[in-house]
Structure formats: structure tokens, C-alpha cells
Amino acid sequence: MATTVAVVAGLALTMSACAPGGGGGSESSAQPSSISTDIASAGTVTLKMTDFWGSAEGKWIDQAIADFQKKYPNVTIDRTSEDWGQLNSTLNLQLQDDAGPDIASANNGWQSLGTLAKGGLVVNLDSYAKAYGWDSKVPTTIIRQNKFTTDLKTMGSGSWFATPMARTSLIGLYYNADKLKKLGIEPPKTLDELEVDAAKAKTAGEIPFQYGSLDGSTSALLGVQAVLADKNKLNDYVYDVPTVKASDVGMKEAVETVKKWADAGYFPKDFAGIDYQTAVANFVKGQGVFRWEYTGSLGLSTEQQKHFGYVQLPQSGGKTVGVGAAPGAMVISAKSKHPEVAAAFLDYLMSPAAGQTAVDLGLVPALSPDVKVPETSLSLTGESAAAKTLDSDDGYVPYFDWSSPTMLDTLGQNLQLVFAGKMDSGKFTAAVDADRDAFLAGQA
Amino acid sequence: MSAPARSTGVWTAAAGSAAAEPRETASAPPRRRSARRRRRWTGLAFAALPLAVYAVVVLAPLVQSIQYSFFKWDGVSAATWVGFDNYVTFVTDPILRSTFGHVLVLICFFALLPIVLGLFSAALLTRAKQPGMAVYRWIFFLPQVMTTVVIALVFKRIYAPDGPLNQALRAIGLDSLARTWLGDFTWALPALGLIGTWVTFGFCMVLFISGTSAIAPELYEAARMDGAGPFREFFAVTLPGLRGQLAVALTLTMTAALRTFDLVWITTHGGPGTSTLTPAVALYKAAFQNPQVGLAAAIGVVMAVLCLVVALVITRVSERD
Structure with missing residues (x-):
């Protein structure tokens, strides 16, 4: 019995000495001073991407990748798809891995995105937002969904940690x-x-x-x-x-x-x-x-x-x-070697072209006021009109x-x-x- | 995080001690002692690899869970030491505390009811040998080999508002008894409990039948000669003879009740309200849905300790003369 007590006491001591976590706690606010948006001259780049989309949504992201690669033949994006719950519960581990994804879809809110930002696992995107003019492209009520203050105590203001896309839910x-x-x-x-x-x-x-x-x-x-x-x-x-x-x-x-x-x-x-x-x-x-x-x-x-x-x-x-x-918050891994290329892809996902791809696949578009919706689809017509009104009303x-x-x-x-x-x-x-x-x- | 896995470990240990142990024979000649010692070391060397695996797969996570339980941690960023706060939360938070009450109800349905029913049916089945006994045993044992997920999905259908149970009640004119079983604050927990009864009853029965067949027939003969009726015979011969089986059945079914997860998760998610929330479901929510790894670890540790206590108490009591 005495040995048990001693062992327990010893364990308690070692436990208080080394706290779990905090390994990845790098300075997430460290940002490059100048951002290059010239992707064509970035050399040959391969990016890894993990997302939680299947069926029509999976086809949408595949099409967006194909179109982006056509625009920039020097870029290859390797996509992996996982089940929604599976990715949400393992993304924090994947992003701590040196061989983890460069780009990933996360879930908004404190449960997922906030936790990743706190752990310093995702890049602060402010300088990219400035370079690509995201602040004027995206309705404020959507921007706030992707922002956290840099002390990571408050959501809805501060710095960009994720981007939406030309789709909505x-x-x-x-x-x-x-x-x-x-x-x-x-x-x-x-x-x-x-x-x-x-x-x-x-x-x-x-x-x-x-x-x-x-x-x-x-x-x-x-x-x-x-x-x-x-x-x-x-x-x-x-x-x-x-x-x-x-x-x-x-x-x-x-x-x-x-x-x-x-x-x-x-x-x-x-x-x-x-x-x-x-x-x-x-x-x-x-x-x-x-x-x-x-x-x-x-x-x-x-x-x-x-x-x-x-x-x-x-x-x-x-x-x-x-x-x-947006049906996902797109993040760039803090371990990514090509965050500039990754940011260009996130920018592409917010483009009207990506919005039209969404509509063509029967998905609800956003940030794309001029998309052409097939008139035969009653529900998609209503959904697209709703998204358009919410975009313009910033609602x-x-x-x-x-x-x-x-x-x-x-x-x-x-x-x-x-x-x-x-x-x-x-x-x-x-x-x-x-x-x-x-x-x-x-x-x- | 794996309270269920750990508690199975508890039961294997309990069952292992029940199995025949190699006995030291006191009369061994002294000159063979060193040989025996060498053989013991060889044995240990053979066991080293499995032991190492056990340490890595079971012991290390166990220690880690205990460690996590003293921290407030979201699973990613730096954790803060909070001492026993997570344990205090578990026993003081009204919703988390209520899970103990739910587990007590489940123990009645998972352990007590099946054991009583199992004893009764074992007594009936062993008194008179009937043809086709094996078939009965096979049928009643079937739920035990089915995956809980399948069972839960089947019963979700049975308990549905327009499911077979309500249809049957309406068919015989008992419309007033038909209800939304799993969505009803009073009935959801007993309804889940009865699924457990259905699963464990056959197991208890088969266990008790095999136990009674091991009781020496002379004891029954002697009892009958002394003029004991069926009841007297049951309480004086069968029940004491089944002490070992009772201990195993109780340990297994009670730990099963303590770690009920899949049944609840698939049918009600802990609802309506929190009326069917169990510690294991609360643990899962804390660990994988909300970033409260410390609290989840504390719940896991408490449940593991409870399972261990249950197993120890039952073993002690059943081995006492």
C-alpha cells in the first residue's frame, strides 16, 4: 500500500512538472512584410490539401483545383478528402505534422478554427487580405466569421485566420x-x-x-x-x-x-x-x-x-x-512552405468563377452576384436569390x-x-x- | 480516453484469477529449485514482449489520462494546471452529476433484472431436460454476439412513433400506452435499459445453466431426500453453487452499464433534455466535440476507478466463506 502511495505521489509531481500541449505554440502573428501575388513565377510548387467534402461539394473543389492548375501550370494541388467528423477531430494533429496539409477546411467557431488559431497552427492571413483586397470583396458579416483578435480571446474582430468561399450554407x-x-x-x-x-x-x-x-x-x-x-x-x-x-x-x-x-x-x-x-x-x-x-x-x-x-x-x-x-473555413497551415501560393488558391475559391462552378453543380453560390442559375431548379433559384440578398444586405x-x-x-x-x-x-x-x-x- | 477498453481489462483480470492457477507443490525436492528459478526467468523473457506492448498500449495511455485530468486543456494549445477542478466539476455540475443516477437505473436493467431472470430461467430449464435445449440457449445468447450498433438501430426502429411496439400496442387496443418511447422524459431511460436487459439476459442464463450442470447431482439428491421442494432446492443448492458465475455475471453486466455509450449515442444522444445522458456519453462530448480534454480524462478516470471497485468488491464478496 505504501508503495502505491509513493508511486501516486511521484506521478503527481511529474505530472505537474510537464503540462500537455503547447508544443506548436509558435508566434502566429509573425507575418511576412511583403506579399507576392505573382504565382506564375513562384516556380514548381506542390500543395497538399485536406477537406471534408464529398459528392457535389467534392466535385466542386476538384473543378476549382483543375481550373486553378490550368491558370498556373506550375502549381499542383494534391487533395485528400475525409469524413467531416473525422477531419474535425484530427485536424489539430494533422497540422502539427511536418508532412501535414498546406491547406485545410476547418469548422468556424471556437471548437475548431479558434482552437487551431490559439495553438499557432494556422497562418494569420491579414497581409494576404490586404494584397487581394478581401476586405472589400467579402460582406462584413461574413468576414467577422473568420476573424479572431491576436490575443485569441475574442472572435469576430481582429485578424483573418481563415477565408470563406464562393459558396454558402x-x-x-x-x-x-x-x-x-x-x-x-x-x-x-x-x-x-x-x-x-x-x-x-x-x-x-x-x-x-x-x-x-x-x-x-x-x-x-x-x-x-x-x-x-x-x-x-x-x-x-x-x-x-x-x-x-x-x-x-x-x-x-x-x-x-x-x-x-x-x-x-x-x-x-x-x-x-x-x-x-x-x-x-x-x-x-x-x-x-x-x-x-x-x-x-x-x-x-x-x-x-x-x-x-x-x-x-x-x-x-x-x-x-x-x-x-461558408460551408467551411479555409486555413493555411503554419508549417506550409508556400503560403503565398496557398493564399492565391484561397482567393480563387472566393472568385465568381468558383461561384458559377458551384451553381452548375447545384450548390448554393455566394460572393458571385452575376451567376447564371438554371431556371428549372426551383430550390436552387430560391437559395441563390437568398444568398444574393444576404450578400447585398450584408445580412x-x-x-x-x-x-x-x-x-x-x-x-x-x-x-x-x-x-x-x-x-x-x-x-x-x-x-x-x-x-x-x-x-x-x-x-x- | 478509453474507459471502455480499460474496464474490459478489469474483467479479464477478474476472470483470469478465477481460472485454475498453477499450484506450487510444497514437496518439491530442494535440488530442483535453481532449475525452477531459471525456468521462471525464461517464462518472463517470453512474456516480455507482450508486457511491453501492454505497457505502451494500456498503461501509458492510462497514466496519460490521469495526467490530463488535472489540466484544463483544449487538446492543442498550452494546458493549465487546475488540480482537482475537473473532478469537482464532474461531481458538482448538476447535469454531469445526474449521469450517476442514470447509471444506477441502467445497472438495474443491465445487471439486476437479467440476473434474476437468468437465474429463474436457468432453474426452470435445468429441472426438466427438454429436447432442443441447445436451440433455446442459442436464441437467447444471440444478442450477446450482435454488435451494439446494430442492436441500437433495430431498437430505435422498434421504439419509433409508428414502430412495431406502438403498432402492437394499438393493435390490441392499448392505444393509451403507445408513446414516443425514446422522446419521452419518463420512458426514454427505461426503454434504453430494457435493450440492455435483452442483451445481457441470454448471457446470464447460459452462464447459470453451465454453472448448475457443474453442481454435483448428489447435492440435489440429498436435498430431495431431506424433503426439499423446488424452492428450497434452488436456494439451498443451486444459488450457493452459482456463486462464481454470479460474480462474473455481476462484474460484466455492471461494468457494461457503467460504460454505456453506443446504445445512447445512436438512439437518443443523451436526450430528451439530458434524461439519458451517461458518463461515457458526457466523456465523448467533452473529448471530441468540445475542447475539454481535461474534464473528459477526469470522467474516464472516475469511471475506470468505479469499474475497478465494482470488480474488486464483487470478487471479495464472492470469495468470502
Whole structure:
């Protein structure tokens, strides 16, 4: 027994002596003084890239690489694709590896991008932003999603650590066009109209909203919140401004709205027992008139795209605010030997040409106001129009769960409590604030 | 990070001690001692490689986990020493603390209920030899060889709002009992627990049947001669004879309950609310979804210690006369 105690005591001593981590903690703010944007004369360069895109998104990045290599024959980009969850959980290790990728797709927020920036694993992109004029190309509300202060305590301001791309992922309202026609209603233009339409659908025996809360789906809540919230305050809330509270950013009203819909029977009868995948499948199969959803998540075929529409409901003031972000935050590894070439590629990913490639593959474009959308695709027409309006209104708000690493769980769990009548909207916003504030306290 | 892997280690150790140990014979002649010692060293040399692998694969991560548990660490940047804060958080945070309660409920369903049922069915099956016994055993043992992921997916379907369970209830007029099992705050945890019962019941039964067949028939004969009925016979002969099997069954099923992860992750993700959250799910979320590696390590260490304590207590109690 005595030896055990001694061993434990010895272990405790060695443990306190050497802390894990911090190995990669190089000075991330160290930047080259002058940036060359002349890639053609950079010599033969091979870049490694890891991303989490498959199917249409995978084809998009492949096409972008091919086009970039055509423009600069001296550059080769070796692409590796990994599963989303797999890459998110291993990217920090890959970027610490000398043979790791030069370019990678990360996830925004503190969980992924913030942690990588803190560890000094990704390049501060400020000088590239200046060289390529990103500050004037990209809407401010999107720029903020990729910025952290150099002390890495605050998100949403400071230096560029990642770039968006000519694609976006939004939360908005999908509708079943055939059902609307049958019910004799036009696609709603405001939240009030939507509620009137939902009531009509209910009377006609349809399920107004396809939704399942078994695994804590939050798209309806966050979609409604963006229609109700003050845009600037909502951005500030997510970007670590402690004086803004959840009740200031439409959270209380959004919770009350979805609870009201649940109580009015606007959701499927047993929505508490329906999981996300089943709800998506049911909606595409024709059950339900409306669905709040992330763009690209319904997996609509070319034929189905003719039968489903998309609207980004404007706020009562007329301006459109929507939850949206690039479907990945592009980073350059601090270990990359050719960051200038990598930055040129990131710049290309934000170009209108990359936006047109996206549309041609049925993906939602961004930063490309002049893209040509195939008119036969109802949903893509709606999605592209939404992205265009959000770009011009500078109306993006980030995904709310970026405000703290545990926020997505907090929202999902407490929303289930609200639906079960075990929590009111006041307690809900208090729980949200408690989660965010605890995280901010830990950051300080 | 691997509390499950470690706890399996615990059980192998427990089972290993139950296996026959080579006994030293006291009457060995003295001149053969050095030869024996040499043989012992040779044995150790043979075991050196596996031992080294064990040290690298099991012991080193174990020590590392213990180390991490004293830090606040996001997995990338420099960690800060926080002493026992992570452990304090685990036992004081209301949501994390509630996972202990959920595990206790799961222990009832994973361990106690299957053992009672297993004893009962073993007693019934061994009293009268029936043709086709092997088939019964095979059927009840089947869940034990199925992957938990498959089982979870099957039961997710069974418990679905329009799934077979609700359809069956409605078909026999029990509409009022049909509910959204996995989305119901009261019923989600028992519903998950019953999956565990289904999985471990067959295992317990097979274990007990093999145990009873090892009990000397003379004991039963003697009991019957003394006029013992089936109940008396069960409590006086069968139950004491199964002490070893009971210990193994309890250890295995209780540690299984303690480290429940895949079942919950696939069916409910810990919801509705946090009503089915288990320590293992909380650990996974802390380690791989939120950058709280220290907290995850602390949860892992506590669970490993609990598994060890369970195994030790059960072994002690079962070996006491």
C-alpha cells in the first residue's frame, strides 16, 4: 500500500512538472512584410490539401483545383478528402505534422478554427487580405466569421485566420411547391404570412411543418430567431460581447414561436420521437408543407429540385437577415512552405468563377452576384436569390452555436425540455446565457 | 480516453484469477529449485514482449489520462494546471452529476433484472431436460454476439412513433400506452435499459445453466431426500453453487452499464433534455466535440476507478466463506 502511495505521489509531481500541449505554440502573428501575388513565377510548387467534402461539394473543389492548375501550370494541388467528423477531430494533429496539409477546411467557431488559431497552427492571413483586397470583396458579416483578435480571446474582430468561399450554407424555409399549389397559397413573404399559411395547411389536414426533435434539431429555432433578432446584437452575442444577453437577440421570442407551433399541432404528432434523418426523409417524401432546414441538407435530386422551393423570410423592417456561413473555413497551415501560393488558391475559391462552378453543380453560390442559375431548379433559384440578398444586405448572422463549444447541446437539450412543458422561454434564455458566460469566463 | 477498453481489462483480470492457477507443490525436492528459478526467468523473457506492448498500449495511455485530468486543456494549445477542478466539476455540475443516477437505473436493467431472470430461467430449464435445449440457449445468447450498433438501430426502429411496439400496442387496443418511447422524459431511460436487459439476459442464463450442470447431482439428491421442494432446492443448492458465475455475471453486466455509450449515442444522444445522458456519453462530448480534454480524462478516470471497485468488491464478496 505504501508503495502505491509513493508511486501516486511521484506521478503527481511529474505530472505537474510537464503540462500537455503547447508544443506548436509558435508566434502566429509573425507575418511576412511583403506579399507576392505573382504565382506564375513562384516556380514548381506542390500543395497538399485536406477537406471534408464529398459528392457535389467534392466535385466542386476538384473543378476549382483543375481550373486553378490550368491558370498556373506550375502549381499542383494534391487533395485528400475525409469524413467531416473525422477531419474535425484530427485536424489539430494533422497540422502539427511536418508532412501535414498546406491547406485545410476547418469548422468556424471556437471548437475548431479558434482552437487551431490559439495553438499557432494556422497562418494569420491579414497581409494576404490586404494584397487581394478581401476586405472589400467579402460582406462584413461574413468576414467577422473568420476573424479572431491576436490575443485569441475574442472572435469576430481582429485578424483573418481563415477565408470563406464562393459558396454558402444558410438556414431558411423550404416549401413543398405541389402542396402549396393544392392548398391554393403563395409562398409566404413574411413570418406572419407563414403562420397564416400554416394554419390553413393544418385545417386542410396537412402537417404544416415537418420536424423531429429526438436528436435535438435546432434549425427551426435558429431560422425563426434570424427573422426576429437584431442583426448586430446577434452577431455581437456570438462574438463574445458579454453585455449582450440572449433575451436581446430574439431568443426568447423564437423559443415562444416554435413552442406555439408545437402546441398548435403544426409539427408531426409524435415529433419528440422522430429523429433528424427521418424528418428529412419524410419531408422529401411529401409529408409536410414547410421545413426549416440548412441548405444542401435535403439532398434533393435534379427532379426533386423542381418541386421544392426556398425562401429567406425578411425581417419586419424589410431587410433580410439569415443564418449563413461558408460551408467551411479555409486555413493555411503554419508549417506550409508556400503560403503565398496557398493564399492565391484561397482567393480563387472566393472568385465568381468558383461561384458559377458551384451553381452548375447545384450548390448554393455566394460572393458571385452575376451567376447564371438554371431556371428549372426551383430550390436552387430560391437559395441563390437568398444568398444574393444576404450578400447585398450584408445580412448574415453566424450559427448561434459558435458562441460556446457546448451551445449546440444546450440548445437541443433545453428545446426538448421546452417542448415537454418542463421549461419556459425565460429559463431557456437563462440557460443559454449561463452556457455562454461560463465559456467567456474560462476564456479570460 | 478509453474507459471502455480499460474496464474490459478489469474483467479479464477478474476472470483470469478465477481460472485454475498453477499450484506450487510444497514437496518439491530442494535440488530442483535453481532449475525452477531459471525456468521462471525464461517464462518472463517470453512474456516480455507482450508486457511491453501492454505497457505502451494500456498503461501509458492510462497514466496519460490521469495526467490530463488535472489540466484544463483544449487538446492543442498550452494546458493549465487546475488540480482537482475537473473532478469537482464532474461531481458538482448538476447535469454531469445526474449521469450517476442514470447509471444506477441502467445497472438495474443491465445487471439486476437479467440476473434474476437468468437465474429463474436457468432453474426452470435445468429441472426438466427438454429436447432442443441447445436451440433455446442459442436464441437467447444471440444478442450477446450482435454488435451494439446494430442492436441500437433495430431498437430505435422498434421504439419509433409508428414502430412495431406502438403498432402492437394499438393493435390490441392499448392505444393509451403507445408513446414516443425514446422522446419521452419518463420512458426514454427505461426503454434504453430494457435493450440492455435483452442483451445481457441470454448471457446470464447460459452462464447459470453451465454453472448448475457443474453442481454435483448428489447435492440435489440429498436435498430431495431431506424433503426439499423446488424452492428450497434452488436456494439451498443451486444459488450457493452459482456463486462464481454470479460474480462474473455481476462484474460484466455492471461494468457494461457503467460504460454505456453506443446504445445512447445512436438512439437518443443523451436526450430528451439530458434524461439519458451517461458518463461515457458526457466523456465523448467533452473529448471530441468540445475542447475539454481535461474534464473528459477526469470522467474516464472516475469511471475506470468505479469499474475497478465494482470488480474488486464483487470478487471479495464472492470469495468470502
